[in-house]
Structures are given as C-alpha cells and as structure tokens.
C-alpha cells in the first residue's frame with residue numbers, strides 16, 4: 422500500500438500549491454521513490470473542459486483524453502508521474518457518481534449524505550487513482566483554501582484517511598502565507614496561526630508547514646510558528662518567493678524537507694539526489710547569455726494562467742538552446758487595430774496557440790501572414806494551425822473568404838470543417854477529439870528533423886479538422902502536409918516549403934514538454950528564432 426501525503430492551503434489562494442506538490446513529487450522521485458499526484462478540485466463542474474480560460478486558466482489534457490486542471494501540467498513537467506483521468510477529482514465527478522449509484526438503487530433504504538457517502542466516494546476515488554501502479558507515495562493536493570465551504574467534504578475525507586491509515590502512512594502538509602508588513606517592517610505569523618487553527622477545527626493536525634513569504638524566516642519566527650501551530654520547529658519550512666519555479670525542489674532539499682518526509686512516513690532513500698535537475702535545468706538557465714524574443718498571439722493574454730503550458734514549453738526550448746526568452750504577450754485584437762508590423766516588428770519568432778470562438782481570429786490571421794511574408798519562424802498550435810491554413814487559402818491560393826465553419830458556417834471555402842462524427846454531437850462536456858492520437862511524419866521535413874522519428878503520438882483537444890478536399894490546391898501552392906493521422910487520414914502537421922521555419926500542428930505539443938526534456942518542436946522553433954535577426 423502506498424503512503425499518502427495530503428497537501429492543503431491556507432490564508433489566500435494562488436500560493437502555488439500545485440508547484441509545491443509537484444516539487445515535493447520531484448524531491449521524492451529524486452530519492453528513488455515511485456509517486457503519483459492527484460488534484461482534488463472542490464467545484465461542481467465535472468471537469469474544467471467547459472470553463473472559460475478567463476475563469477479557470479488553461480485546460481490541461483492528458484494522454485487518456487481527460488480535460489483537467491492546469492496543476493496536472495506542473496505534476497508532469499516536474500516529475501515522471503503519468504497522470505490521467507483518475508488524477509483529477511472534482512466535486513462534480515464525486516456527486517455525479519454518488520447520484521448515479523443512488524438512481525440505480527445501490528443505497529436502497531438509506532438516506533444518502535455528505536458523510537459517509539460523499540466522503541466514502543472521495544476516499545475510494547483517491548485510492549483507485551493509484552491502484553495497480555506499484556507506487557511508494559501518493560501526493561494528494563486539495564484545491565481551494567481551508568475555510569471554504571465547498572472543500573469541506575474533501576477535508577473531512579482526508580481527515581478520515583489520515584486516521585484510518587495511521588500516522589506512518591499518511592501525513593499532512595499545509596501551505597500557508599507569512600506576510601511581511603512593510604510599514605511595520607515585520608513578518609506576521611497570525612494568518613498562519615488562524616489557518617492552522619481552522620484546519621485543527623476540522624480535525625487535521627499538519628505535520629509540516631510550508632510558509633510562503635517574501636522575506637526569509639529566521640529561527641525565532643519559525644519557533645513561534647511551531648509553538649502556536651503545534652508542529653516541530655524543524656517542520657516549519659520556508660518557501661521564499663522565487664523568480665524561477667524550477668528552483669523550488671532545490672530550496673526544499675536544502676532545508677531537509679526530503680529527510681523530514683521520509684522520517685515521517687517511515688521510508689528509506691534508495692538512491693539519487695537533484696544534481697541532474699540542477700545541472701540540466703537551473704545551471705543552463707542561469708548561464709544562458711542571449712535573449713530571444715517570441716510573440717504569443719492569444720485572446721486570453723491578460724490572464725497569466727491561460728497559456729501556462731505554452732509559456733513553460735517556450736522556456737524549455739530556451740533551456741535547450743542556452744537562451745533566455747522574452748515572451749511578448751499580444752492580444753490578437755491589438756493586431757487587428759494597429760497592424761501586424763507595429764506589433765511584431767521586433768520579434769524573432771511568432772507563436773499562435775489554440776483557442777475557441779471567432780473573437781481574435783482575424784488578428785491571428787494577420788500575424789501569420791506577417792510571419793509567412795517576412796520569413797519569421799512560426800509555430801502554430803491547434804487553432805494556430807487552422808488559422809495558418811485559412812491565411813494560406815485566402816492569401817496564397819486566392820480562395821476569397823476561406824474560413825473555418827466554426828467562424829462562418831456559410832463560407833464558400835470551408836478549409837477547416839467538422840467531421841461527420843462531430844456534427845452529431847450535442848453535449849459540450851468531454852466530446853471533442855481528446856487525448857493521444859498517432860501521427861506519421863514525412864521526411865525530409867522540419868518536423869522529422871525535430872522528432873527524428875516517423876511515428877509519434879501527441880495530445881489533442883479540438884472539434885474542427887483540415888478539410889481534405891483542399892489538400893491538392895494547397896499543396897500545389899507550397900503548403901506541405903507533413904503529418905497525418907494514419908487511422909483516419911487527418912492532417913496533423915503542415916509546413917511551408919519556402920520559409921526558414923514554419924510549422925503548425927493540430928495537436929498540443931506543449932503538454933509533453935519538460936524543462937529537462939524540451940519538446941522537439943519547441944526546441945527547434947526557439948533554435949530557428951534565436952538565429953533570426
């Protein structure tokens with residue numbers, strides 16, 4: 422049976438619980454332990470797939486086709502854990518399952534209640550996520566902040582699990598804020614005391630406190646927090662604000678969090694440390710001397726979290742090429758207003774990410790035209806590929822008003838359209854083409870030199886497809902179809918022949934990039950961009 426580490430958060434949201442959980446996962450893996458990480462989200466949506474990116478940030482897609490919370494992206498970027506459907510548990514999923522059981526008559530005669538039925542379902546889904554995987558440790562992150570009404574059933578479930586499994590098998594880590602009050606020039610422990618007080622009211626005594634702060638915590642402050650929160654002073658760990666998230670596992674290691682956790686759960690280190698991570702990620706990032714400027718043209722640009730995996734994958738491409746990145750986040754409507762030249766004149770590479778709905782599409786098309794004509798390295802992803810196809814159809818093939826039927830149902834040239842199987846679908850949740858699908862790559866092409874293999878698998882999240890009726894005319898004008906899904910003959914990757922680096926894919930490569938294993942397309946996109954002047 423695996424050991425469990427439950428991670429809760431207090432005082433305020435956005436303290437970086439996801440990154441903290443991923444960093445703890447990394448730390449445990451570096452000691453030779455096999456782990457997985459689960460995210461519990463207390464909202465009622467079954468998954469975040471139906472939420473607007475402005476509400477929720479990016480929807481992260483797994484190999485098995487789950488639309489999940491973006492924290493699962495951190496888990497996969499930091500660790501080797503392969504996460505899937507079972508790793509994101511929402512209140513929606515829990516209630517859905519309990520209500521379906523009730524309708525089938527499985528609780529016949531009983532009143533169905535939060536305790537024990539909802540809490541039992543939470544416990545069983547947590548346990549199921551690690552079944553048969555031969556894991557040493559399961560990390561469970563509880564979304565939200567202690568004190569929220571909607572997270573209470575999850576808190577109660579982990580309280581029960583901690584008690585049932587016993588202290589050597591289940592521990593609690595609480596991430597909290599220790600603010601610095603400028604005018605008083607003092608670090609304040611009271612919010613943390615209150616937050617832990619709230620946890621203890623629910624019946625959870627944290628074993629370790631991770632204290633987010635902008636100033637380093639001295640011994641006295643740590644001792645005070647320890648005394649008031651009923652934890653050992655060595656278990657008060659500083660989590661100083663960091664410029665670089667990939668340094669966080671190293672700061673935990675320095676403070677002995679690895680040994681502390683192992684002692685508490687009674688496991689032994691088998692081998693290893695974080696030396697490779699330090700060398701391959703941190704040292705290379707710190708040593709990079711050049712800067713490459715990349716424009717990301719999106720429509721949810723003002724929210725930092727909307728394109729999380731894209732920004733991270735770009736940084737990974739930078740690490741591989743020993744360059745720092747300056748990412749210019751450009752709202753596509755600004756391009757429509759001010760023109761591509763004004764917005765893009767000093768960038769070295771242009772990326773158009775995925776998206777839904779008509780707003781912003783024309784600005785993206787203008788940016789792509791600019792990249793094509795001025796031979797600026799270009800990477801298009803999902804909607805970025807679809808808009809590249811529209812741009813090429815309109816401006817190179819002369820197909821006036823070519824469009825995707827997503828934006829204009831009556832377009833004379835539906836170069837992007839729905840497959841028959843998608844036309845029948847009425848429900849929105851979980852019904853796109855989701856998850857891993859195969860792609861065969863033609864050679865010699867830029868994509869083949871990036872991947873160095875003919876058969877790849879990548880993650881998808883879309884409804885619309887390249888319309889194969891336009892293949893011939895596009896190819897005759899220089900649009901090279903270099904990647905195909907062999908089972909359904911769907912276009913997966915396009916390139917432009919007469920261009921230094923213009924690659925666009927229907928899938929989302931950003932979901933499979935890691936700082937120490939950058940995705941080949943991002944690596945080569947940054948390489949080409951860093952050479953563009």
Ligand code: GLN
Pocket residue numbers: 774775776777778802803804805807827882883884885886
């Ligand atoms: N809206 C497009 C589709 O559904 C593209 C989706 C995306 O970019 N993820 O096909």
